[in-house]
Amino acid sequence: MNQKSVVLENVSKSYESVKALTEVSVSIEKGELFGFIGPDGAGKTTLFRILSTLLNPDSGFATVEGFNTITDYKSIRKIVGYMPGKFSLYQDLTVEENLKFFASIYKTTIEENYHLVSDIYRHIEPFKHRKAGKLSGGMKQKLALSCALIHKPEVLFLDEPTTGVDAVSRMEFWEMLKKLQVQGITILVSTPYMDEAALCDRVALMQKGHFMTINTPQAIIDEFPMKIFGVKSNRMFDLLIDLQSIPSTEDVYRFGDVVHFLNNETGFDMNVIYRVLKQKGHAEIVVHQVMPTIEDSFMLNMKKADHFNAVMQ
Amino acid sequence: MKGFIIKEFLHIFRDLRTMLILFGMPVAQVLLFGFAITNEINHANIAVLDQAKDEISIKITDKILSSGYFDLKAVLNSPDEIEAAFGRGEIKEVVVFEPYFAQKLEKEGRVNIQIITDASDPNTASLLFNYTSGIVRDYSREMMENKQPPLQISIESTMLYNPELKGVFMFVPGTITILLMLVSAMMTSISIAREKELGTMEVLLVSPLKPIQIIVGKVLPYILLSFINASVILILAFTVFGMPINGSLIFLLLESILFIVMALSMGIFISTVSKTQQQAMLLSMFVLMLPTILLSGFIFPIENMPMPLQILSNIMPSRWFIIIVKGIMIKGLGIAYVWKETLILVAMTVFFIGLSVKKFNIRLG
Incomplete structure (x- = not known):
């Protein structure tokens, strides 16, 4: 049957x-x-x-x-x-x-x-x-x-x-x-x-x-290949650009009232985020590791697909 | 199927606009066409060219003018002025008395009056002529009583611009044709297009309903309503305007049903090629309504059209239906005389139904 x-x-x-x-x-x-x-x-x-x-x-x-x-x-x-x-x-x-x-x-x-x-x-x-x-x-x-x-x-x-x-x-x-x-x-x-x-x-x-x-x-979330950090600071506007300067950054995007920061370095230490942001003059910095969601997976997949398409062309 | 037809009736009865078109329009149109075309003449502007100016010609002129139907707009002095007077559009008719009118009548016993009418409006022209000649005949009859041997005033008519005067008193066959076309073709094509536009067609397609069931479900209510419409028009024509029905009423109704089915199949065909209600309406207007009005011989006589349009009028179903209706109502003809026209309508019906079923999509796009 x-x-x-x-x-x-x-x-x-x-x-x-x-x-x-x-x-x-x-x-x-x-x-x-x-x-x-x-x-x-x-x-x-x-x-x-x-x-x-x-x-x-x-x-x-x-x-x-x-x-x-x-x-x-x-x-x-x-x-x-x-x-x-x-x-x-x-x-x-x-x-x-x-x-x-x-x-x-x-x-x-x-x-x-x-x-x-x-x-x-x-x-x-x-x-x-x-x-x-x-x-x-x-x-x-x-x-x-x-x-x-x-x-x-x-x-x-x-x-x-x-x-x-x-x-x-x-x-x-x-x-x-x-x-x-x-x-x-x-x-x-x-x-x-x-x-x-x-x-x-x-x-x-x-x-x-x-x-x-x-x-x-659940599997989509479990299989998410890297850690996600939710980042907040007093200068949300610059946050997107400033976070990009951290090495091995996969993606940075707004997610509700925080910014999601993805890094594909295996042993990434979230203190790096504090350090870099302080250097760039941010204050009231809050960083949490967050659970990936379907939306995060979607964003990551979309980025890969775009990248793939760009290479193909 | 039953559910579909009930649904369709609910759509019709709930939409004020549809109801108005279905039932307000037939009455309005029949009355409008009826009164506009057959209304009596009142105070028509005329001119008189009196080349005699004697006792009798003046008497006749007085009689014409005192009838109340005519107003003297101009007095002409020579035949050359006639053309110009018509050209200015001031007058509808010129009454011409020949020179030495009274003398000629006395001597020869017969004399001529010429009535020239503007026949670009054929109905008015013929009415004017009939009224005027009636008055003149009246007068000559009065004279005959006193005089021996009988004197004769002969009336010569000249219809300018449209000498054959075709297209008079056609309003009932024409109106029936237009309305059946409108109700049947336009309303069905719009109602099918509406289902497409609102997306309900999508749901209907993803149901076990067959195309033929959807089509019949759509069409049946309109056959019934169109038939009621045709009857209303006939009753109005008979009672209000005294239009005769000389032939068989049943035969007339059967032919009407044939024409309704023909128009419906055209409507379905239009709906299969249009995506929105507006498109369906415009297509119906331009493909059905205008040709029906202009090329069927309803308003403009086919014989007076240029050759290409005459040929084109052959593919107008309404042309053949008007011939049938006129034949039955006015001449009292039976099937023996209109079988050819009937056959043409049957062929057109089969053609459009075949085309629609073939074009009706079982899928989208």
Whole structure:
């Protein structure tokens, strides 16, 4: 029995002059909550459209539950739920009418599959006579998710479901996804928010149509090859440049209200940072070693990729 | 499928603009075209060229002017001034009395009045002519009663600029055609384009719905609404304007359904090539509406068009539908006489449905 739910094999896709995806490969297990993390333009939407049979790859192939996205697209369309990045429900229909309509095109009813969506739909049911266009961002997402779930899909494709949604609704949304996962649904989700990566079983970090890393969030953090120091001083502005002068510096970048400083010297002593900064006239210097995050890994990978591209050219 | 059609009706009934176009427009257009084209004449500006200036010519002129339909704008003195008077656009008609009018009538028993009208507006021209000649005929009938042998005033008409006077009283067939085209083609193409624009088409595509189901689901509500529209127009035409329906009403309605389906398939075709509602609307306007109005013979007679446009008008479905509607309503013809036009419409329908199904993308882009 094939345990893979979704497989991508060397998939490439270009739009006229732009390469949206370049030879990406990944296999996703049944029941996995898999995240595609990357900024706008990384190719996330193209990937989701290929998997949901809306686009054909230029080369390579993709399968969903063993069905090829090009030849077996009809079978795939019966078993997947798809939530596009843009809110794609009928704004002039009410919450209930939208759900009813999507149930009807999959030849089912709200009553029949209510148990599937009840957790989510409960939140918006008090507003079921309100037009979808008049819902808040968080409620729209819940309705869209309900509509994508009402036909009991085996695989769920959620393209940036939390973009433009407030922090509380985002957390709620991820809790819902976790509950759905328990029911055995494979969930693929894309997001530009790095902090959401930790909530996935595995993630692929994406940049300019490439997968930079595919791993569990923990492994990505564990495998981080060097120490990271969070640095603060009274002259944050000069900090970025002044830190660059330390030998063997890999990267320096702002991270929230501190600056992350990466050094690839094996036995690097953080007193060096104090010394150099004092020399350059900084005061109120604070240095802590910090745990790497997905974002740090992303930055490092991006730098390597840029470097690689520069060498190639 | 049922869910889809219910959804479509909800879209239509919730959108005020759609409702206005669907139900306000037919009534407004029929009334507008009806009254604008067939309205009675009131105070039309005319000129008189009286080369006789005798008792009878003055009497007839008085009679014409006292009818209330005409206002004397100019008195002309020579035939040379006629052209210029029309050119200035001040007058719509010139009434010409020949020299020695009364004497000639006395001696020869017959005399001529010439009525020259500006037929660049054919409807007004023919109405003016009919009114004027009616008044003159009235007068000569009055004279006949007293005089023996009967005297004759013959009326000679000259229609300037558009001698054939085609295109009169076509407003009902024309309006039905335009409205069915508008409602069927434009509204469906917009409603499909809207799904694309709002991204809902993406979700529909990633569902087990087949293209044909999406198309039929979109089209069925509009067939029904267009049919109601056609009926409303016919009822208005019949009751308000006394337009006759000499042929079979059922046959007329069947032909209307054929035309509706034809227009819908064109609408679907337009929607398959446009990405946004605006694009769909502009395409419908330029590809469907304008040619329908300009080239179908509704307003401008096809016979008077330059050859290339006459040839082009052959591919206008509305041209054939107008012929059918006119044939049935005015001449009372049956299928035996309009089978050729019907066949052309059927062929066009098949062509566009085939093209749309072929062009309808099962994927994006």
